[in-house]
Amino acid sequence: MNFFKSQKKGYNEYCGYIKNNKESVTERNQKVLVTMSMLYTGVLFFYTLIVPIYFADWNVTGIYQSFLLVQVLAMLYVIFRFGKRLRSAVEVNVSCLVFQIYIMIFVITVSIMPVEKDQPAMYFAPIAAALSIIFTYPLVGIILANLLEIIVLDVLSFLLKTKEVFYVNFFASILIFLIIIYITYVIYGSRIREYKIRQRIEKMSEMDMLTSIYNRAATELICQEYIRRHAEDGFAVAMIDLDNFKQVNDTLGHPVGDKLLKDVAVILKEAAGSQNIVGRIGGDEFLIFFKRGNDRDTIEAALKQILQKIRIIEFPGSRVKVTASIGVCLVNKGEHLNYETLFSRADQSLYKIKWTTKDNYSFYQEERHE
DSSP, X not given: OHHHHHHHHHHHHHHHHHHHTHHHHHHHHHHHHHHHHHHHHHHHHHHHHHHHHXXXXXXXXXXXXXXXXXXXXXXXHHHHHHSSSOOOHHHHHHHHHHHHHHHHHHHHHHHHOSTTSOOOOTTHHHHHHHHHHHSOOOHHHHHHHXXXXXXXXXXXXXXXXXXXXXXXXXXXXHHHHXXXXXHHHHHHHHHHHHHHHHHHHHHHHHBOTTTSSBOHHHXXXXXXXXXXXXXXXXXXXXXXXXXXXXXXXXXXXXXXXXHHHHHHHHHHHHHHOTTSEEEEEETTEEEEEEOTTOOHHHHHHHHHHHHHHXXXXXXXXXXXOOEEEEEEEEEOTTOOOOHHHHHHHHHHHHHHHHTTTOSEEEEHHHHHHO
16 A cells, blocks of 8 residues: 555656646757757668668668658758757657657667568667657656557557567567556656755755845846747846835844845735746845746736835834835847846836836836837
């Protein structure tokens, strides 16, 4: 009973890992897909050269070379398509599955042809295992892909080969299928444990100890990485600075000031939502990075919520009032700005509000238009 519980827990962790780290899993799969396509293209060129020499007596030279040419074109398309920028999770995962099945069709073809020779599918087992391990996608996808490969191999073996070869291929494919599922489960379990440990260590170094949001270094790094991956997508940077924070520290004490910073961090996280990035830049300055999918109306609604909630913060027994000044730089889809430029423009808008009205926000685009 404990064994099944542990296996169920491991499976849930595996599913949770893929669900909660979709972007990093997608990026890893895409890199593996491009790398494997490059390697496989090299293998295909080499294989094209040796086919006329070693397989001429099989009378399949033309079939092999035509099949190789189609695969070369397919691999070049994959390299061109996925080598430039990060694609969607669905496209990458489907492409990985298609790539695996495509490679296995070639392996099965090599194992079955020529029909006259009674060789078993010697290449199938190790390549099937390798392909199942290098890509990271749901366990159901791995099972379905390998089942499809096994069915194709066994059906062709039954139709084209002797009974002896069919039996060998059938029992070997069933055995390797079970081994693949077990190996995949064990290896992914190890990856998940390693990931959790690394994530815990990284989180300790990335978090601001007072407010439990990202510190300045982590905020800059995460934003820069996101911009690099999604350079053509729209996003925005909002700089938030508290008004009268020094007065809180001077009149009410640093413990009250620290609690204020914690409360503001909670307000920012609630307004920004879980998909966007919230960090403390230093002192009483914060930053929100709005990822793609946030239009101007959505961003303004979040900023108004922030201003309203900070405005109603009270300090019993004191007349000190705290508000916030916010500067925003919005990047429309198709524009190309680096993080430093975004930060600088948002900072300019922030200080326009800071030294005029306070308790408000300003977009850099409006400022430039004026």
